[in-house]
Structures are given as C-alpha cells and as structure tokens.
Amino acid sequence: MLSKTDRDYGTPPKISAKLVTLEVDGREVTVPEGTSVLRAAALAEVAIPRLCATDSLEPFGSCRLCLVQVEGRNGYPASCTMPVESGMKVRTKSEMLERLRRGVMELYMSDHPADRTSCAGNGNCELHAMSDAVGLGEIRYGFEGKNHLRAERDASNPYFTFDPARCIVCSRCVRACEEVQGTFALTIDGRGFNSVVSPSQHQPFFESECVSCGACVQACPTDALVEKSMLEKGTADRSVTTTCGYCGVGCSFKAEVKGDEVVRMLPNKDGMPNHGHSCVKGRFAWGYATHPDRVLAPMVREKISDAWRTVSWDEAIGYAAKRLREIQTRHGAGAIGGITSSRCTNEETYLVQKMVRAAFGNNNVDTCARVCHSPTGYGLKTTLGTSAGTQDFDSVLKADVILVIGCNPTDGHPVFASLMKRRLRQGAKLIVADPRTIDLVRTPHIEAMYHLPLLPGTNVALINAFAHVALSEGLAKEDFVRERCEWPAFELWKKFILEERNSPEAAAKVTGVPAEKIRAAARAYATGGNAVIYYGLGVTEHSQGSTMVLGMANLAMATGNLGREGVGVNPLRGQNNVQGSCDMGSFPHELPGYRHIADAAMRGSFEAAWGVKLDPEPGLRIPNMFDAALDGSFRGLYVQGEDIAQSDPNTHHVTAALGAMECVIVHDIFFNETAKYAHVFLPGSSFLEKDGTFTNSERRISRVRKVMPPLAGRADWEVTCELSTAFGYPMHYAHPSEIMDEIARLTPTFAGVNYEKLDRLGSVQWPCNDQAPEGTPVMHVGQFVRGKGHFVVTEYVPTDEKVGPRFPLILTTGRILSQYNVGTQTRRTPNVAWYREDVLEIHPHDAEERGVRDGTWVKVSSRAGETTIRAQVTERVPPGIVYTTFHYQSSGTNVVTTENSDWATNCPEYKVTAVQVMPTAEPGARRAGGTNVDEHPAAGH
Numbered sequence: 001m002l003s004k005t006d007r008d009y010g011t012p013p014k015i016s017a018k019l020v021t022l023e024v025d026g027r028e029v030t031v032p033e034g035t036s037v038l039r040a041a042a043l044a045e046v047a048i049p050r051l052c053a054t055d056s057l058e059p060f061g062s063c064r065l066c067l068v069q070v071e072g073r074n075g076y077p078a079s080c081t082m083p084v085e086s087g088m089k090v091r092t093k094s095e096m097l098e099r100l101r102r103g104v105m106e107l108y109m110s111d112h113p114a115d116r117t118s119c120a121g122n123g124n125c126e127l128h129a130m131s132d133a134v135g136l137g138e139i140r141y142g143f144e145g146k147n148h149l150r151a152e153r154d155a156s157n158p159y160f161t162f163d164p165a166r167c168i169v170c171s172r173c174v175r176a177c178e179e180v181q182g183t184f185a186l187t188i189d190g191r192g193f194n195s196v197v198s199p200s201q202h203q204p205f206f207e208s209e210c211v212s213c214g215a216c217v218q219a220c221p222t223d224a225l226v227e228k229s230m231l232e233k234g235t236a237d238r239s240v241t242t243t244c245g246y247c248g249v250g251c252s253f254k255a256e257v258k259g260d261e262v263v264r265m266l267p268n269k270d271g272m273p274n275h276g277h278s279c280v281k282g283r284f285a286w287g288y289a290t291h292p293d294r295v296l297a298p299m300v301r302e303k304i305s306d307a308w309r310t311v312s313w314d315e316a317i318g319y320a321a322k323r324l325r326e327i328q329t330r331h332g333a334g335a336i337g338g339i340t341s342s343r344c345t346n347e348e349t350y351l352v353q354k355m356v357r358a359a360f361g362n363n364n365v366d367t368c369a370r371v372c373h374s375p376t377g378y379g380l381k382t383t384l385g386t387s388a389g390t391q392d393f394d395s396v397l398k399a400d401v402i403l404v405i406g407c408n409p410t411d412g413h414p415v416f417a418s419l420m421k422r423r424l425r426q427g428a429k430l431i432v433a434d435p436r437t438i439d440l441v442r443t444p445h446i447e448a449m450y451h452l453p454l455l456p457g458t459n460v461a462l463i464n465a466f467a468h469v470a471l472s473e474g475l476a477k478e479d480f481v482r483e484r485c486e487w488p489a490f491e492l493w494k495k496f497i498l499e500e501r502n503s504p505e506a507a508a509k510v511t512g513v514p515a516e517k518i519r520a521a522a523r524a525y526a527t528g529g530n531a532v533i534y535y536g537l538g539v540t541e542h543s544q545g546s547t548m549v550l551g552m553a554n555l556a557m558a559t560g561n562l563g564r565e566g567v568g569v570n571p572l573r574g575q576n577n578v579q580g581s582c583d584m585g586s587f588p589h590e591l592p593g594y595r596h597i598a599d600a601a602m603r604g605s606f607e608a609a610w611g612v613k614l615d616p617e618p619g620l621r622i623p624n625m626f627d628a629a630l631d632g633s634f635r636g637l638y639v640q641g642e643d644i645a646q647s648d649p650n651t652h653h654v655t656a657a658l659g660a661m662e663c664v665i666v667h668d669i670f671f672n673e674t675a676k677y678a679h680v681f682l683p684g685s686s687f688l689e690k691d692g693t694f695t696n697s698e699r700r701i702s703r704v705r706k707v708m709p710p711l712a713g714r715a716d717w718e719v720t721c722e723l724s725t726a727f728g729y730p731m732h733y734a735h736p737s738e739i740m741d742e743i744a745r746l747t748p749t750f751a752g753v754n755y756e757k758l759d760r761l762g763s764v765q766w767p768c769n770d771q772a773p774e775g776t777p778v779m780h781v782g783q784f785v786r787g788k789g790h791f792v793v794t795e796y797v798p799t800d801e802k803v804g805p806r807f808p809l810i811l812t813t814g815r816i817l818s819q820y821n822v823g824t825q826t827r828r829t830p831n832v833a834w835y836r837e838d839v840l841e842i843h844p845h846d847a848e849e850r851g852v853r854d855g856t857w858v859k860v861s862s863r864a865g866e867t868t869i870r871a872q873v874t875e876r877v878p879p880g881i882v883y884t885t886f887h888y889q890s891s892g893t894n895v896v897t898t899e900n901s902d903w904a905t906n907c908p909e910y911k912v913t914a915v916q917v918m919p920t921a922e923p924g925a926r927r928a929g930g931t932n933v934d935e936h937p938a939a940g941h
C-alpha cells in the first residue's frame with residue numbers, strides 16, 4: 001500500500017557528536033543529543049501515536065496525542081517536544097496513557113466527518129490511522145454539538161482544496177509553509193474552537209501569497225488539504241521514483257500511478273536535491289504530458305508549404321535518413337548536423353552527438369545550453385578545471401554570506417530557494433546583485449544586507465571592484481592562493497585588479513551602484529566567513545558572460561572560498577538536464593566529459609569504441625549553423641526537444657535560416673514554432689515515458705523512470721537509434737542502462753556510474769569513479785581539478801548594445817515561477833491561471849514620460865525588430881530598465897533581442913537589448929495572429 005509519506009520518525013533528525021542512551025518500553029536506544037523522545041522511540045521501533053508531529057517539521061506539541069510517562073517524573077509529557085536525556089526510562093503504553101489518548105482522539109473525531117469512505121486519504125489518512133491506533137470505538141458526543149462540519153471548502157487553487165470541516169488545526173500546514181517553503185502564507189486565525197487555517201488576510205488560497213508549492217498538502221495529516229487529482233482519480237496502485245522534468249534543481253518525486261495514469265507527484269523525502277520539497281511545476285504541472293495537443297504520429301512533407309502526411313515510424317525515419325543522405329551527397333558531409341536538448345536524458349543526448357559524429361561524419365552538434373550556460377563551461381573549466389558548479393545544494397546550509405548574481409531563485413529554482421531562505425533565516429547575510437528588486441531582496445523574515453541594482457551588462461565591472469576591495473584592503477587569502485593556485489597568474493591578475501579603473505569608484509560610474517555600497521558588500525563577502533556565489537543567466541547571457549564567470553572564480557579563489565562546504569561558485573541551471581547535455585559531449589568541439597575533439601588520443605578511444613573514424617575538426621555552433629544555412633552550405637538539421645525558432649535570439653534570422661534548409665527534422669512532444677519549418681516531425685516522449693538519467697545543477701545524476709509507456713510508441717533514445725541505423729550507422733541498445741555503461745567506459749568522470757548504483761544510492765554526483773566511488777558532493781577539496789587554480793585577467797568591455805535617443809531603455813529578461821522556459825509545457829497546464837501572458841515591467845517614471853498606463857499595450861522596438869506586449873508599471877525595475885519574460889510566443893520577446901553574443905562561446909546576449917517603448921492601441925499583427933499555445937498541425941499546417 002502507498003503511504004502519504006515514507007516512514008515518518010515524528011521529528012527531524014538532530015546532529016550532535018554527543019550521544020545519549022535511553023530506554024523506551026524496555027528497549028535501549030542511543031541517539032544524538034537534542035533528539036526528541038518521539039523520534040528515539042521510532043528509532044527503537046516503538047510507535048507512539050501522534051498527529052501534529054512529522055519529521056519534516058520542528059515539533060509543536062499541540063495535539064497531546066504523543067503523551068508518555070517517564071520513570072521518576074510526574075505527569076504525561078508530550079514526547080515530540082521532550083528531548084532525550086541520558087538514562088531516561090520512557091513508557092509509551094499504560095492504561096492511563098491509552099485513556100488519555102482516546103479522549104483526545106474522541107474530541108478530534110467528533111468534529112470530523114464520520115464517513116471514512118468519503119475521506120480522500122482512502123485508507124492513508126493519518127487521523128483515521130491514529131483513531132484506530134488508540135482503539136477509539138464509538139464517539140460519545142455525536143455530531144450534533146457545535147462543530148465545523150458545514151464550513152465552506154476552498155477550491156480556489158487549481159491543484160488542491162482546503163476543507164475546514166476536515167481540519168484538526170494541528171498547524172502542520174502553517175509550519176510547512178514557514179519552515180519548508182519559507183513563504184509564511186498561512187496562519188491559524190482565532191482561538192480555541194474558533195481556530196481556523198487562514199491564507200494571508202483571510203483570502204482564498206488562490207488570491208493569497210501562496211505559491212502553490214504543495215508543502216502544506218504534503219504535511220496535512222487529514223484530507224483537509226488534498227490534491228484535486230486525488231479527489232478526481234482516487235488512490236494510486238503503484239509508485240515510481242523519478243526526477244522532475246522541469247528545472248535544474250532536479251527534484252526527486254514519487255509518481256503515484258493508477259494503471260498508466262499519474263494520480264499525483266509526491267516529492268520524495270529521500271530525494272537529495274529536494275528532501276521532500278517541491279514547487280508548483282514539478283508537484284502539480286505534469287498534465288501537459290497527456291495534453292490533447294501531443295502529436296502522436298510521425299509526419300512528413302516535401303516542402304514546408306505542403307500539408308503534412310501522417311506516416312508510420314518506419315516511413316518517417318526512412319524518409320528523414322534518405323533526405324539527409326541526399327543533402328550530404330550533393331553538398332558534402334558537413335552540410336547536416338544536429339541539436340541536442342537539455343530536456344532529454346543523458347543517454348538520449350549522448351546518442352544524438354554520437355549519431356552526428358559517427359553517422360553524419362562531422363561535429364556539427366550543439367545544444368540549447370549554447371544559449372544559456374556555455375560561458376559557465378568555459379569560465380569554470382579555465383579557472384578551476386571543470387565545467388560545473390562546485391557544491392551540492394545542502395552546502396548552502398554552511399554558508400555565512402550568500403552572493404546572488406543574475407538569478408532569481410524563488411522563481412527559477414524554487415526548491416533550492418527555499419533551502420537558501422532557511423539558511424538566511426538562520427542568520428546568513430545576503431547580497432543580491434540584480435537590476436530588479438527580486439523577491440529575495442525583501443521577503444518574510446529575510447532582507448538582503450545589500451541590494452546592488454547594477455545596470456545590465458556591467459557585471460564584470462562589479463566583480464572586478466569586489467576583487468579590488470579584497471586585494472587593496474588586505475582581505476585576500478594569499479596563503480590559500482600560494483598553496484592552491486598558480487602564483488604568477490595571480491600576480492598578473494592582482495596587478496590588473498588593483499588598477500584604479502577596477503576600483504569601486506570606477507565601477508560606480510559604470511554600474512550605477514554607489515561606490516560605498518559596492519565596497520561594503522565586497523567587504524562582507526571577503527570577511528564574513530564562508531562566502532558562496534550563486535548565479536544564473538543574468539551572468540552568462542551577456543557579451544561578457546564568460547569573462548564574468550572567470551571573474552567570479554577569480555574572486556572566490558582570491559578569498560579562499562573554494563574547496564569546502566558553504567563556499568564555491570555555483571551556476572543555477574535552467575533546464576532539467578543542462579549540466580548533463582553539456583557533460584555528454586553536445587558541443588561541437590568536445591567529446592563526452594569535455595575532452596577536445598582535436599586530441600588524437602582521446603578521439604582514438606571513441607573511434608575504437610564506435611568503430612568509425614571521427615572528424616578532428618570542431619563543427620558548427622548553433623549560430624554558425626544558421627549563418628551557414630543562409631549562405632547555402634548547411635542544409636539539413638535534426639533538432640531534438642528544442643524550439644530554436646522561439647528560444648534563440650533574433651527570431652527573424654533564425655526562421656530565415658530554417659526556411660532556407662532542405663530538411664529540418666523536429667523531434668518533440670508538441671508541434672512547436674520550429675516545426676513550422678520542418679519536413680519531418682517525429683513525436684517525442686515526455687519524462688514520464690522513458691528510462692534514463694538527468695544531471696542537475698549540483699552534478700547529481702538521478703534516474704528518470706518510465707511511469708507510463710511512450711504515447712507515440714517510441715522513447716526518444718529508440719528513435720535516435722533507428723534514425724542512425726537507417727542513415728547507415730547501426731546503433732542498438734536493449735535499455736538505456738547499456739548506453740550509460742558505454743558513457744561510463746568512455747568518460748573518466750562517469751566511470752563509476754551505473755544504474756545498479758543509482759538504484760542503490762538514489763543518485764550520485766560526478767566525478768564518480770575509483771577515487772570517488774559514491775560521487776563528489778563538493779569539488780576542488782585539497783586541489784583544483786586542473787591542479788593549480790588559474791587566475792585570468794578580466795577586462796571590463798562594455799557591450800556594443802548601447803542606449804541612445806532611438807532606443808533609450810535597456811530590456812532584460814527572466815522567468816516567473818509558474819511558467820517554464822518558452823512555456824510549451826506549463827502553458828498546457830492550469831498554471832496559466834497565475835500567468836496568462838508575458839508583461840513588460842516598466843518603472844513609473846519611464847511609463848509616465850511615454851504616456852504608458854498599467855495594463856495597456858505597448859510597442860517594444862529594438863534594432864532587431866519589434867513586438868507588442870502589455871505593460872505593468874512597477875518599481876521592481878529601476879528607471880531606464882524594462883523587463884519581461886519569454887514564456888509565450890505571442891509576446892515575441894526574441895524578435896527584439898539582438899545577435900550580440902558572448903565573445904568566447906557565442907551565448908546570446910539576451911539580457912541587454914536597447915529598446916524604445918511606446919503606447920500602442922493594437923496588440924499587433926504577431927499577437928493578433930498568433931496564439932498562446934503552439935499550433936497543432938491539424939490546425940492547417
């Protein structure tokens with residue numbers, strides 16, 4: 001039978017070197033000091049009835065069900081709030097205890113619907129379980145007295161309901177919202193009998209501050225808070241542990257399934273990235289997987305002006321292979337290529353790059369990570385020796401100073417944000433460097449010590465100024481640098497950093513942040529104890545994205561903030577498998593494990609394993625593919641799980657390039673914008689339909705397990721194998737585990753990874769090999785991966801994208817909690833209730849100057865193009881800066897973004913576009929003609 005949670009020990013574990021031994025019902029048990037008697041009893045396999053206690057929350061002591069007797073003491077203390085003492089002798093069973101517990105339960109049950117069969121817990125309700133446990137029979141008081149049984153149910157949230165009639169006011173939901181989620185949306189209003197759970201100011205859940213994370217639903221011991229999907233579909237009959245398909249936190253879930261239908265996704269208590277927590281997307285927004293818009297049959301067409309023909313898998317794959325082959329015959333081996341997806345599994349990504357290199361015979365493979373975190377790979381590899389973040393998520397609990405740059409964790413990486421907020425509530429200091437006043441700057445019980453609202457495009461000036469303060473004020477850890485880093489490179493860098501042009505005063509002129517504020521924040525970072533940096537696309541998606549990553553690594557090395565818990569430099573990855581897609585050799589110059597294709601020995605090992613000669617020349621990056629398509633030398637493209645027409649910058653350029661190709665093969669779960677330019681559409685499978693692994697932002701490799709069969713009959717990895725085979729390079733695997741075995745054989749950092757180990761340990765963080773058989777939570781301990789850390793001079797070079805009289809505002813972009821990426825998945829879920837369209841945030845001064853009113857349409861124009869969008873007048877953005885999200889294609893955000901890109905990696909400069917904003921009466925042709933849901937081919941294509 002499925003349980004609402006896994007085994008529950010009643011109160012959270014305590015960490016202490018001091019151990020205490022006690023006796024519970026005659027059983028001796030030894031636990032860390034500070035452990036509750038309730039937990040000690042559970043560890044001794046003695047179950048004490050309880051209702052208000054659960055091991056994800058600090059004890060509260062309200063229900064009085066967990067009473068015990070302690071030898072030599074009077075009374076009946078609550079075991080959940082009583083800490084263990086050495087030599088204590090606890091008794092959990094006696095006639096008196098049983099009578100007291102029955103009395104408590106009787107009161108609860110007299111104010112609770114009597115009909116068990118109507119309980120959504122359906123056998124898993126803790127209240128009913130406890131009623132049974134204490135042996136409660138008839139309820140003497142009946143249901144006629146004063147009770148809450150007719151209280152009105154709140155069904156305003158799209159995903160769960162709150163029924164006060166079933167609430168026992170145990171406060172677990174309130175504490176979950178505070179302790180686990182950190183939103184503080186709930187209170188218990190009133191006293192005694194009139195106590196009631198209240199979201200925000202007595203509002204319905206949907207209108208309150210609730211962010212729909214589901215922590216309260218998870219914590220509720222009754223069905224007062226319950227998933228609507230449970231009410232609709234009933235109880236599941238099996239559970240499959242898998243990994244969220246949305247963001248780079250990589251939360252572990254137990255998919256509860258009835259037949260082939262998901263009933264609910266429960267966050268996994270044993271999941272290392274999330275420890276039983278979730279956000280609205282992973283927890284609730286999985287319905288897209290069975291949305292009627294899914295394209296379930298392969299389709300082909302000769303020209304993009306033709307109608308689609310639905311064909312069999314064999315015909316579609318044969319057709320795709322034939323057209324690609326014909327292109328190669330006419331235009332050469334380099335005229336075709338492929339794009340891997342950060343949404344797909346490691347195994348699928350590995351196969352796509354293998355197909356391009358081994359079957360297509362070139363290295364024209366790139367990944368959507370090109371447009372997000374390629375500078376992370378470059379910057380961290382150059383300085384530290386490996387293209388990945390340095391810490392595990394839990395490391396944040398040891399941080400004293402947290403520097404958040406260019407990321408918005410409460411929206412983009414919500415579960416990690418909750419962990420970070422927990423540490424901040426414990427007293428860690430927060431520095432936020434972001435043009436916008438993101439939620440973290442001021443949120444319940446948290447206030448950033450410094451908010452540095454720098455101008456977009458000036459990150460490098462800011463980080464150099466931080467380093468200037470550290471070096472000029474003697475705050476650097478030169479002992480650490482001498483021991484761990486290349487000293488000559490450090491001296492070179494130090495000389496550069498100490499130049500006046502890198503001072504806070506100089507940076508103030510560029511960033512717009514007062515010098516004293518920069519100086520104070522830099523001092524806090526350098527002297528505050530363990531200092532850690534978390535960053536996102538606000539760092540990488542710039543013309544100096546790579547320089548900034550180098551700059552952050554420089555700063556962390558100079559201040560000794562690497563190589564232990566609580567410190568480090570950490571990219572928060574956007575998509576579920578950005579880290580993995582990079583690890584798997586998706587870049588044109590790198591084989592799996594970031595080994596350069598020009599390295600003959602390395603190439604030789606792959607040639608031997610794959611049985612083909614490989615091209616030693618790096619292939620085309622995505623932007624080069626587009627340019628080559630327009631000049632006629634690149635004519636065929638296979639795109640897996642990536643809507644390049646919507647997500648890449650300068651849409652007009654991208655669509656012109658796609659339109660110029662002879663064969664575009666789109667492999668996706670929905671008919672997306674790119675598919676409008678495709679000749680072959682291969683139906684993809686969602687994360688619920690396949691086996692494999694994802695690698696999250698902390699390098700953690702977790703299993704993705706098939707919850708239901710692929711709706712279109714094929715998992716993505718099978719399709720790639722068949723396409724490669726049809727092309728003339730046979731690929732056969734019985735199961736994705738065999739693909740992982742091949743990856744492990746060929747990639748030293750993955751050498752110890754296999755499915756048996758992942759099943760046994762739950763997950764592992766790479767490097768995982770003989771030196772680290774169970775993985776590596778914190779990197780660079782004792783020594784950097786490259787040996788000595790390498791400092792790089794990081795000259796601040798302003799972006800070419802300048803404001804001027806025509807385009808006086810800077811547009812920058814980001815995301816919102818309820819939507820994900822270009823919205824393909826979340827727009828097909830009830831999440832649209834929270835965010836129905838992208839809006840343009842504009843400061844009241846800028847709005848007034850232009851006659852723009854809140855909620856009205858504005859035209860946003862840049863050097864690249866123009867679009868229309870609704871304005872939101874807000875002080876979240878400073879004057880001179882406007883901001884929007886890119887979740888709806890109708891907003892055409894990337895129509896206006898330019899082709900500027902990072903100097904080292906070509907990562908587009910999404911975050912800085914000079915624009916003009918003017919009121920307009922019309923929503924515009926693009927918006928008027930478009931829809932907010934990608935069109936299905938049946939709609940006329």
Ligand code: SF4
Nearest residue numbers: 167168170171173220
């Ligand atoms: S809603 Fe559930 S968790 Fe919250 S107080 Fe009521 S019974 Fe307890």
Ligand code: SF4
Nearest residue numbers: 177210211213214216
């Ligand atoms: S769903 Fe999350 S945010 Fe909303 S009330 Fe429950 S715990 Fe708080």
Ligand code: SF4
Nearest residue numbers: 244246247251279282
């Ligand atoms: S934080 Fe990310 S991985 Fe976790 S549930 Fe939300 S979307 Fe999924």
Ligand code: FES
Nearest residue numbers: 050061063064080
């Ligand atoms: S479980 Fe201890 S008082 Fe409720």
